[in-house]
Amino acid sequence: MKDEHRLLIALQDLDIMIKEVKDKVTSRELQSLGFKLTGLNELQDARDKLAKKVPRALLQRYEKLTQHYTVAILPVTGSLCLGCFVKLPTSFFSAVSRNELQTCENCGRLLYIP
Amino acid sequence: MKSMEASKLISFFEEDFCIFHLRSRKKMSVLTEMVHHLALNNRISDEQFIIEMLKNRESLGSTGLGNGVAFPHGRSLAIKELSVLFARSASGVDFDALDGKTTKLFFLILAPSDKGSDTYLAILSELIGLIQKPAKLKSLYEVTDFPSLVKILEEKDQ
Ligand SMILES: [Zn+2]
Numbered sequence: 030m031k032d033e034h035r036l037l038i039a040l041q042d043l044d045i046m047i048k049e050v051k052d053k054v055t056s057r058e059l060q061s062l063g064f065k066l067t068g069l070n071e072l073q074d075a076r077d078k079l080a081k082k083v084p085r086a087l088l089q090r091y092e093k094l095t096q097h098y099t100v101a102i103l104p105v106t107g108s109l110c111l112g113c114f115v116k117l118p119t120s121f122f123s124a125v126s127r128n129e130l131q132t133c134e135n136c137g138r139l140l141y142i143p
Numbered sequence: 144m145k146s147m148e149a150s151k152l153i154s155f156f157e158e159d160f161c162i163f164h165l166r167s168r169k170k171m172s173v174l175t176e177m178v179h180h181l182a183l184n185n186r187i188s189d190e191q192f193i194i195e196m197l198k199n200r201e202s203l204g205s206t207g208l209g210n211g212v213a214f215p216h217g218r219s220l221a222i223k224e225l226s227v228l229f230a231r232s233a234s235g236v237d238f239d240a241l242d243g244k245t246t247k248l249f250f251l252i253l254a255p256s257d258k259g260s261d262t263y264l265a266i267l268s269e270l271i272g273l274i275q276k277p278a279k280l281k282s283l284y285e286v287t288d289f290p291s292l293v294k295i296l297e298e299k300d301q
Contacts, residue, residue, distance in 0.1 A: 035192075042196045042219045045256050049218075050203065058264055062271050065204040065241065072203055100257045103220060104188070111257075143188060 034130055034141055036083050037091055037102050043076050044095060087130075094138060102130070102139040112138040152269050153296055155227040158289040159184045162230040165249075170238050171198070174215060177228050177251045185223075186253075192221035193253065207240030211284065212274050214267055216252040225262055226253045231286060247284055248274075 049055050050066055059066060080088055094101035103111055110117055113136035121131060122142070131140050162180055167173040178193045187193055196219045200206065207213040228251040235245030250270050254263040273296065274280050282295045 038220050039195055043199055045218050063208045068203040075199055
C-alpha cells in the first residue's frame with residue numbers, strides 16, 4: 030500500500046471518530062457512561078494536520094465522497110465492492126493496478142487491494 | 144442485567160482475547176500490547192491504524208473511567224469484526240484515569256468502520272454497568288484465567 034493511501038485510511042478513521050463525537054445521540058450516550066469528551070479541538074487539529082499530508086486531488090476526491098458516505102475508502106476482499114455490493118470487473122484485479130487506488134464504477138468509492 | 148443480555152455479552156469474550164498478566168507499564172505500551180495481541184489472533188489487518196486511532200481517542204478524553212478500569216474503544220477500517228479484548232495488570236498502570244488512580248483492568252472494544260457501532264456502544268454500556276458492583280470489580284482485579292472471568296461476568300448478584 031502506498032503512503033498516501035495509508036494516510037487516507039488514517040484520516041477516515043479520524044473523521045469517523047469526529048463524526049461520532051459530533052453526533053448528539055452518540056456523544057450524549059458516551060457522556061452518560063462517564064466519558065469526558067473534552068478534546069474535540071485536539072482531534073480536529075490532528076485531522077487538519079493529517080489532511081495536509083494527503084495529495085490535494087486525492088483529498089478532494091475523498092472529501093467529496095464523505096459528503097455521501099461514511100466509508101469512502103475500503104479494501105477489496107472478494108469480487109464485490111463492499112460499499113455498494115456490485116461485482117467488480119475482472120480488469121480491476123489486473124496486476125498493473127494492484128498497487129493503485131481504484132474507483133468503483135458504480136458508487137465511486139475508493140478501493141484498494143490489501 | 145437480564146440473563147439473556149449477560150450471555151450475549153459473554154459471547155464477545157474469547158480466551159484468545161484475554162491478557163491476564165499485562166507486561167506493559169505505560170499507557171501507550173499497554174494499548175500497543177493489546178492491539179498486538181489481537182493482531183496475533185488475526186483480528187486486525189494493520190496494527191498501526193488501530194494504535195493511531197486509539198491514541199486519537201485518548202486525546203479526546205481518557206477512557207480510564209476510574210476505579211481501576213479503562214475502556215479504550217473505537218472504529219477502524221483495520222478491524223475485521225467487532226472484537227473485545229480483556230486485559231489485566233496486577234500492578235496497575237498510569238492511564239490518565241479520571242480519578243487519578245492507576246488502572247488495572249482494560250476492556251478494549253473495537254468495531255469495523257462501517258458497522259457494529261450500536262453493538263459496541265451496547266457492550267460498553269453493559270460492561271460499565273457491571274463494574275459498578277464493588278464485589279464484581281474486586282473479583283476482576285484478581286482474575287487470572289478465562290473460566291473465572293466468565294464466571295465473574297456471568298454471576299448476577301455478586
Ligand atoms: Zn461500489
